[in-house]
Amino acid sequence: MSDGSVLDHHSPYETPLHRDESAIAGMWLFLASEALLFGGLFLVCLVYSQTRAGGWAEGVRHTNLTIGAVNTLILITSSAVYTLAVEAGRRGDNRGVVRAGLGAAGLGLAFLVLKGVEWGQEFSENLFPGPHFALHGPASGAAALFYSFYFLATFLHGMHMVVGIGLILWICRKARQGAFSPAWSTPVDVVGLYWSFVDLIWMLLFPLLYLIGRA
Amino acid sequence: MSESYLWQDGTLRSWLLTRDHKRIALLYLGSITAFFALGGVGAALIRLQLLEPTGTILSDATYNRMFTMHGVVMVWLFLVPSIPVTLGNFLVPLMLGARDLAFPRLNLLSWYLFVASGLLVLYGLFRGGLETGWTFYTPLSSDYSEGRVLPVVLGIFLNGFSSIATGVNFIVSIHQLRAPGMTWYRLPLMLWALYATSVIFVLATPVLGITLLLLAFERLFRVGVFDPTLGGDPLLFQQMFWFYSHPAVYIMILPGMGVVSEIVSTFCRKPVFGYRFVAWSSVSIAAIGFIVWGHHMFVAGESLYSAIVFSMFSFFVSVPSAIKVFNWLGTMHGGSIRLDAPMLYAMGFIGLFTVGGLTGLFLASLAADVHLTQTYFVVAHFHYIMVGGMVSAYFGGLHYWWPKITGRMYPEIWGRLAAALIFFGFNLTFFPQFILGFEGMPRRYATYPAQFQILNVLSSAGAGILAVAYVMPLVYFGWSLFRGARAPDNPWGATGLEWRTASPPPTENFAETPVVTTDAYDYGDLDARAGRADAGGPHHV
Numbered sequence: 088m089s090d091g092s093v094l095d096h097h098s099p100y101e102t103p104l105h106r107d108e109s110a111i112a113g114m115w116l117f118l119a120s121e122a123l124l125f126g127g128l129f130l131v132c133l134v135y136s137q138t139r140a141g142g143w144a145e146g147v148r149h150t151n152l153t154i155g156a157v158n159t160l161i162l163i164t165s166s167a168v169y170t171l172a173v174e175a176g177r178r179g180d181n182r183g184v185v186r187a188g189l190g191a192a193g194l195g196l197a198f199l200v201l202k203g204v205e206w207g208q209e210f211s212e213n214l215f216p217g218p219h220f221a222l223h224g225p226a227s228g229a230a231a232l233f234y235s236f237y238f239l240a241t242f243l244h245g246m247h248m249v250v251g252i253g254l255i256l257w258i259c260r261k262a263r264q265g266a267f268s269p270a271w272s273t274p275v276d277v278v279g280l281y282w283s284f285v286d287l288i289w290m291l292l293f294p295l296l297y298l299i300g301r302a
Numbered sequence: 303m304s305e306s307y308l309w310q311d312g313t314l315r316s317w318l319l320t321r322d323h324k325r326i327a328l329l330y331l332g333s334i335t336a337f338f339a340l341g342g343v344g345a346a347l348i349r350l351q352l353l354e355p356t357g358t359i360l361s362d363a364t365y366n367r368m369f370t371m372h373g374v375v376m377v378w379l380f381l382v383p384s385i386p387v388t389l390g391n392f393l394v395p396l397m398l399g400a401r402d403l404a405f406p407r408l409n410l411l412s413w414y415l416f417v418a419s420g421l422l423v424l425y426g427l428f429r430g431g432l433e434t435g436w437t438f439y440t441p442l443s444s445d446y447s448e449g450r451v452l453p454v455v456l457g458i459f460l461n462g463f464s465s466i467a468t469g470v471n472f473i474v475s476i477h478q479l480r481a482p483g484m485t486w487y488r489l490p491l492m493l494w495a496l497y498a499t500s501v502i503f504v505l506a507t508p509v510l511g512i513t514l515l516l517l518a519f520e521r522l523f524r525v526g527v528f529d530p531t532l533g534g535d536p537l538l539f540q541q542m543f544w545f546y547s548h549p550a551v552y553i554m555i556l557p558g559m560g561v562v563s564e565i566v567s568t569f570c571r572k573p574v575f576g577y578r579f580v581a582w583s584s585v586s587i588a589a590i591g592f593i594v595w596g597h598h599m600f601v602a603g604e605s606l607y608s609a610i611v612f613s614m615f616s617f618f619v620s621v622p623s624a625i626k627v628f629n630w631l632g633t634m635h636g637g638s639i640r641l642d643a644p645m646l647y648a649m650g651f652i653g654l655f656t657v658g659g660l661t662g663l664f665l666a667s668l669a670a671d672v673h674l675t676q677t678y679f680v681v682a683h684f685h686y687i688m689v690g691g692m693v694s695a696y697f698g699g700l701h702y703w704w705p706k707i708t709g710r711m712y713p714e715i716w717g718r719l720a721a722a723l724i725f726f727g728f729n730l731t732f733f734p735q736f737i738l739g740f741e742g743m744p745r746r747y748a749t750y751p752a753q754f755q756i757l758n759v760l761s762s763a764g765a766g767i768l769a770v771a772y773v774m775p776l777v778y779f780g781w782s783l784f785r786g787a788r789a790p791d792n793p794w795g796a797t798g799l800e801w802r803t804a805s806p807p808p809t810e811n812f813a814e815t816p817v818v819t820t821d822a823y824d825y826g827d828l829d830a831r832a833g834r835a836d837a838g839g840p841h842h843v
Contacts, residue, residue, distance in 0.1 A: 097321060097810075099395065099402040099479055109404045109478045116470045116504055124508035127542055131516070131527075134538060142533070216525040216532075228526070228533035235525040239516065 092271040107273040114277045118284045121247075125288050128243070132236050132295055135229070142229020144300030145222060149214060149230075150237065154205045155297040158198050159289065165194035166286040172258070173279045176272030184262035184275060191282065192255040195248055202245060206238075237296050244292060247285045254278045306709060306806040321406035322809055327392035328707075329413050330383065335776075337379035337420065342769065344372030349731075349765040355752045365748035366433035367449060373436030374454060375427075378461050379420050381688055382550060385557035386468055386503075387416070389699045390496050392707060394472055396800035396807065397490050399481025399816040404474040412467035415460055422457030426450035435746060437547070440528040440539040444520045451521055455514045462507040465553075469503025472496055481799065483818035487581070490798055490822050491574055494581040495560025498588035502549045502556075506592070510546035513539065537603055544595035552591040554688050555655070556584055558695030559626055562648045565702050566630050568796040569645035570637025573823035576629040583622035590619040600671045609668055616666035623659050627652060642794075643717030647698025650725045654690025658683055661736065676746075679739025682732045690728050697724065697775060704779065705789030709806040712786060716778045723771035730764025797823050 092103055100106040136143045169191035175183025213221040215238060216231035258278050261267070267275060307324045310316075317325055347368050351360045360368060391409065395402050403409050426432065432449025434442050443451050476489070476497050516527045517539065526532025528539040567574045574580055596604055596612030604612075630652055639645070661683040664670045674680065698721075704712050734757040739745075743754050750758065792801040797820075803812050 097402065097406070099400050099404065099406070099475075105478065109474050112477065113405055113408075113470050113474050116473055117466070120466050120470070120504045120508045122508075123505055124512050127509045127512035127545075128516075131538060131542070134535070138535070139533060215523075217523075232526045232533040235519070235527050238525075239519050239527075243515070 091266065091273065092268060103271060107271070110273050110277055111280070114280045118280060121284060121288075125243075125291075128236070128240055129291060129295065132240070135232055135236070136295075136300060139229035139232060140300070142226030142231075143233045145226045146230040146233025146237065147297065147300040149212075149222065150297050151205050151208065152297055152301070154201050155293055158201050159293050161194050161198045161201070162286050162289050165191045165198070166283050168194060169255070169279055169282050172255075173272075173275050176262075176267045176275035177269065179268040179270075179272070181262040181265050181267055184267060184272075185259045188255050188259040188262065192252045192259070195252045195255070199245060199248055199252075202241060206241070209234075240292055240296065244285070244288055247288065251278075251282050251285045254281060305808060306804065307809045308709070308806050310809050319410070321402065321410055323391050323395050323403045323406065323409060324707075324807065324809075326409050326413055327388050327390075330387040330391060330416070333413075333417060333420065334380050334383055334388065337375050338772075341372050341376035341380055342772065344368050344375065345765065346769060348372060349762040351748060352750070352758045353762050355750050355755055357748050360748065362748040363433065366435075366746070367431035369746060370432055370435050370449075371427050374423065374458070376688075377436050377550075377554070378458050379416075379423065381554045381692055382461075382465060383416065383468075384554075384692065384696050385561060385699060386472070386496060386499055386553075387412075389561065389696075389703060390468075390472065390557065393492065393703065393800055394475055394496060395479065396706075396803070396811055397493055397798060398475065398479050399484055399799045399812065399818065400475065400479035401811050403471045404478055405471050408467050409471055412464045412471070415464035415467065419457045419459075419461035419464060422453050422460060426453035426457065429453070437543060438514070438517060438539075439543075440517065440520075440534075440536045441530065444517055444527070444529050445531075452518055455518050455521075459511050459514045459518070462511045465503045465507045469500035469507070472500040473504065481816050481818055484799075485818075487578065488818055488821050489581075490560075491563035491577070491580050491584075492557075492560035495556045495563070495584045498584040499553050499556045502553050502588050502591065506546045506549040506553075509542060510550075513542040513546065537599070540599055540602055541595070544598045545592075548595040548598065549588070549591045551684075551687070552587055554692050556587060558651060558655075558692040559584065561695040561699035561702070562630060562651050563626075564796075564798070565644045565648040565698055566633050567823045567825075568702070568794050569640045569642060569648070570634050571795075571825045572633055572637040573821065573825065574629065575632030575635075576625075577822070579625050580629050583625045586622045587619060590615060590622070594619055597666055597671075600668055601675050613666055613668050617663065620659060620663060620666075623655075627656055627659075641718070642701075643712075643714060643721050644698045644702035644794075646718055646721035646725075647694045647701065650721065650728075651691055651694040651698065654686050654694060654725075654728065658686030658691060661686065674739060676744055677739035678735040678743045678745055681745050682735035682739060685732045685735075690732070694724065694728075697721070700775070700779075702794070703800075704782070705793045706800055706805050706807070708783060708786075709789050709804075710782045710786030711789050711793065712775075712782045713778050716774060720771050720774040720778075723767060723774070727764050727767030727769075727771050731761050731768055732764070734758070734761045734764075797825065 094100060094103055094106065098106060100109065168187055172184045172187035172191065175187055209215065213219045214234055216234050220227065220231050222230040255278060258275055261274065307322055317329065320326060347360060351357050351365055357365065430450050432447055432451050432454055434447050434449065434451065438455060476493055519525065520527040520529060526534045528534040528536050530536055563574050563580060594612060594616045596608055597616045600609050661679070665674055665680065665683060701712060701717050738754055738757050741754070743750055789805040791803065791805050799816050802816055
């Protein structure tokens with residue numbers, strides 16, 4: 088078990104603080120990159136929601152607002168719970184990190200389970216675009232387009248959730264081994280940045296896929 | 303001083319698990335050289351086919367797959383990574399006075415991602431290839447193509463993460479790991495160029511990622527995304543593709559500009575003229591490069607008003623490029639110029655890049671573009687930038703830093719000969735294509751009207767010379783590894799921290815962290831200390 092409060096032999100850094108600042112900066116840059124990955128997706132969604140407004144709105148109306156809203160609450164709560172892990176890490180309270188981390192990961196898992204239920208319903212209602220697509224009429228093409236984006240966007244977000252939950256469990260394992268101390272808890276912070284980002288993406292996906300055009 | 307990074311631990315395992323930026327640079331060098339050769343084979347077959355108006359060796363369908371292979375391999379598996387991942391990986395920490403990049407393990411991961419992406423692309427290419435061109439335009443790529451679109455597109459998607467990892471690593475390193483006294487305005491211009499490149503890596507690559515993911519999703523599940531018969535908008539694909547791929551053009555030239563700044567200064571024994579202008583022109587090329595993508599779509603149904611704006615921005619981006627060219631010339635003016643091989647490549651770069659840049663203005667002009675777009679004029683234009691410019695700079699940089707990387711001198715005579723041959727072969731290959739395009743020969747066709755044959759034969763002859771010229775460095779670099787003269791620490795008498803350590807450097811780069819007390823390219827000071835009254839330039843060993 089390496090102790091992060093000292094530098095290992097080959098480190099390019101002068102001090103642990105120097106290294107930790109760089110780790111935070113690296114994660115922010117990665118998130119900037121991620122923002123543009125999802126940004127491209129949001130852009131296409133926005134364009135189609137305007138140019139193909141009728142059918143797009145038809146698709147939005149068929150999403151499950153209840154599950155979407157509950158999931159939104161779950162994910163915000165999960166992010167909030169994770170901030171407790173960050174605080175515990177800074178105090179060097181490894182048990183606190185494990186408790187809050189497991190809470191946040193559990194809520195993340197609940198989100199994925201609900202999302203899976205929602206997907207299951209949608210597949211059984213033939214809302215996945217294809218020859219048997221459920222919505223008919225003149226707007227059916229654009230509604231199918233909406234569901235292409237719905238499934239891809241939620242899949243992509245779901246993959247980020249899976250990665251995030253994995254990272255949080257890794258943090259919990261490190262904490263159980265007593266890795267964090269007031270001098271060093273940077274990984275808890277770095278994973279926190281990522282987890283908040285995954286949350287933030289959902290905050291944009293939720294209105295885009297469930298709300299805009301519903302009324 | 304401890305042992306060199308090359309021999310400290312010679313096991314294969316120590317290479318494959320290395321975190322040393324210098325070794326990772328060499329792993330990358332091996333990989334991209336292989337891909338350069340593969341892309342070159344594609345180019346050779348294309349030029350063979352076009353010797354005769356009706357084609358010689360390839361069927362029409364195979365021809366389409368061949369130019370696609372050439373484009374995909376050369377753009378993503380050679381040009382985009384080229385200078386950043388080899389020379390950049392090797393030099394960024396050395397130029398900063400650091401022990402390594404900010405994230406050594408991420409650096410190794412980026413190489414593995416690159417290899418995985420390369421294998422995926424190769425799988426697609428060898429299981430039949432694809433005929434979409436390197437641009438993957440929909441609906442051809444999503445709906446009609448009978449080729450292996452999926453593995454290639456997913457390979458390029460993966461490739462993007464390798465680029466992003468390198469970009470993040472360089473940006474954080476340049477912010478965090480500068481040696482004491484190394485202020486931003488003392489950075490070598492290579493680092494300003496790589497910094498600007500990294501910003502594009504981080505901010506443009508993910509947009510290509512999502513675009514290709516959407517394309518793969520559409521093709522895999524036959525659902526509507528861009529396909530007009532399924533309600534999609536195929537032009538949206540072009541918008542998103544070029545939002546990445548135009549900035550990517552600057553990924554494929556900015557690092558070369560960085561290399562040329564280093565070489566010109568060293569071989570004229572003068573500071574780069576207008577240092578701050580050259581530095582900020584890299585940043586402004588990267589910034590303006592993000593808002594010119596629409597000039598690829600002038601005839602694709604873009605509104606006239608958008609087209610006018612994109613045309614205007616395209617003219618703007620030529621300003622910082624021209625600043626660089628004038629400042630390199632200003633650096634050479636009154637310098638004591640030595641025409642060693644790296645300088646020959648750098649001068650080749652300046653001339654060929656200028657031709658490529660000026661012909662770009664023709665294409666940025668709306669009315670002229672209607673005539674020239676989709677012709678060989680475009681092919682010639684971007685090869686002048688990417689091959690005449692970037693590949694020349696890459697070879698120039700390899701020669702310049704070869705003594706540092708390997709500890710051996712390459713044979714200078716052969717180096718100069720190869721540089722001259724590349725310049726000659728390149729012009730013979732691509733200058734006729736300007737004329738062909740202007741006279742109306744379209745690109746991407748396996749056959750052409752008989753009146754174009756003479757120029758096509760000239761072009762193919764040039765490609766033959768170019769092929770020989772590109773093999774030459776491979777041979778004499780290989781030779782120099784075993785028989786080349788031992789390189790001194792600073793064979794060119796250059797400034798820059800990388801020359802203040804051993805050739806090849808020890809694993810930890812510097813025996814102790816260097817302290818920087820002067821601006822970059824302070825040749826007056828260096829020559830005075832070396833007691834050279836005549837500023838006599840590098841000594842050969």
